[in-house]
Amino acid sequence: MPDTALLLGGTGSLQRTAELLATHGWQVTVTGRDATAAPQDWASYGIRMVVADRTDEQATATLVGGGFDLLVDGQCYTPERARELARWSRGCGSTVVLSAKAVYVDGLGRHLNSPHKPVWDGPVGEDRPTMGYAGEAYRSAEGYGANKAEAERVLRAEGERVSVLRPSKIHGAGTRQPRLWGVLARVLAGRTRMAVRRGDLVESTTSTEAVARAVLACAQSPAARVLNVADGDPRPARDLLAETIALAGGTVELVDVDGCECPEEVGRLPWTLDMVLDTSAARALGVTPTVFADGAAAELEWLRSLARRAPDGTWRLPERLDVGWPDLAAEDACLDLVTET
Numbered sequence: 001m002p003d004t005a006l007l008l009g010g011t012g013s014l015q016r017t018a019e020l021l022a023t024h025g026w027q028v029t030v031t032g033r034d035a036t037a038a039p040q041d042w043a044s045y046g047i048r049m050v051v052a053d054r055t056d057e058q059a060t061a062t063l064v065g066g067g068f069d070l071l072v073d074g075q076c077y078t079p080e081r082a083r084e085l086a087r088w089s090r091g092c093g094s095t096v097v098l099s100a101k102a103v104y105v106d107g108l109g110r111h112l113n114s115p116h117k118p119v120w121d122g123p124v125g126e127d128r129p130t131m132g133y134a135g136e137a138y139r140s141a142e143g144y145g146a147n148k149a150e151a152e153r154v155l156r157a158e159g160e161r162v163s164v165l166r167p168s169k170i171h172g173a174g175t176r177q178p179r180l181w182g183v184l185a186r187v188l189a190g191r192t193r194m195a196v197r198r199g200d201l202v203e204s205t206t207s208t209e210a211v212a213r214a215v216l217a218c219a220q221s222p223a224a225r226v227l228n229v230a231d232g233d234p235r236p237a238r239d240l241l242a243e244t245i246a247l248a249g250g251t252v253e254l255v256d257v258d259g260c261e262c263p264e265e266v267g268r269l270p271w272t273l274d275m276v277l278d279t280s281a282a283r284a285l286g287v288t289p290t291v292f293a294d295g296a297a298a299e300l301e302w303l304r305s306l307a308r309r310a311p312d313g314t315w316r317l318p319e320r321l322d323v324g325w326p327d328l329a330a331e332d333a334c335l336d337l338v339t340e341t
């Protein structure tokens with residue numbers, strides 16, 4: 001009998017995880033609210049898609065039934081959801097939950113959604129303190145990391161064999177926040193210059209491949225643990241941008257616009273924090289490090305396959321992914337100002 005895996009909320013960042021498990025012989029079931037979000041080639045992997053809302057406790061509990069060899073929850077945002085997951089974990093061989101690096105606080109209690117950004121004295125390890133929780137709404141700047149941190153505590157106290165993964169910003173095919181779209185959009189528009197703000201920041205990236213490898217490693221060694229999950233090649237944001245442009249097939253001059261008085265959004269890159277995750281614990285578990293390009297190439301190929309030209313000449317993504325068309329006029333105004341002075 002093959003090992004069985006159930007991925008809750010698995011048609012986005014967990015797409016690659018479903019595929020990696022399937023290629024390792026797992027019998028994979030994925031849930032989501034929209035069956036059409038499942039890639040068409042999943043049938044060839046033998047991956048089964050079931051429509052079920054994670055917020056419907058009864059429906060999800062019925063699906064979990066007597067348990068799976070592996071249960072992965074990509075939609076655990078609150079302590080309430082964590083309590084459900086902890087209960088289900090007791091009937092499963094192992095359980096993996098997607099938490100986030102947003103749980104970490106620095107020595108002054110600052111976190112990544114604070115008005116003042118946290119300052120780190122080196123790569124951030126899993127033993128760093130995490131946010132407190134006082135009932136904040138999870139869909140808020142203060143509440144996202146606080147709820148995740150409390151969910152982790154619930155799972156540690158009440159769950160069994162639960163691996164908590166803390167990714168940085170995730171990129172790859174299928175993600176619902178396709179952060180590389182802004183770059184591909186500019187390449188599609190034939191841009192030759194691009195504004196760059198704060199290009200020196202080094203923020204860890206997490207490819208969906210990194211998530212997939214970490215999930216597989218956890219499934220192969222069930223235990224209660226916490227793991228940072230990130231690519232093994234953290235680099236300045238400007239370098240990640242240049243690599244993304246090259247992967248997208250573009251030739252674009254990068255122009256630093258730090259210090260100009262143009263709106264802050266102009267030149268804002270997907271990587272906005274100085275924060276590198278220490279991934280030595282994942283490596284010690286046997287997770288082979290990924291590189292940024294592993295997810296970037298896959299995300300760009302996927303976005304290109306979905307992008308359609310609108311009558312006004314701009315390129316658009318399907319509605320469920322629509323992150324808009326960049327404000328190229330504002331960028332041009334800024335570039336003209338910066339290169340004139």
Ligand SMILES: NC(=O)c1ccc[n+]([C@@H]2O[C@H](COP(=O)([O-])OP(=O)(O)OC[C@H]3O[C@@H](n4cnc5c(N)ncnc54)[C@H](OP(=O)(O)O)[C@@H]3O)[C@@H](O)[C@H]2O)c1
Pocket residue numbers: 008009010011012013014031032033034035037052053054055074075076077098099100101167168169170171174175176177
């Ligand atoms: N993306 C990042 O940069 C990032 C970074 C750190 C941590 N995380 C964590 O990773 C997890 C995934 O977040 P994401 O932003 O990357 O999203 P995602 O996985 O790209 O997309 C969300 C997935 O969950 C499904 N989903 C959403 N609501 C659902 C519900 N109520 N019931 C069942 N399925 C549902 C979506 O499909 P349908 O909409 O079709 O249902 C989709 O498959 C979250 O726990 C998040 O906190 C993400």
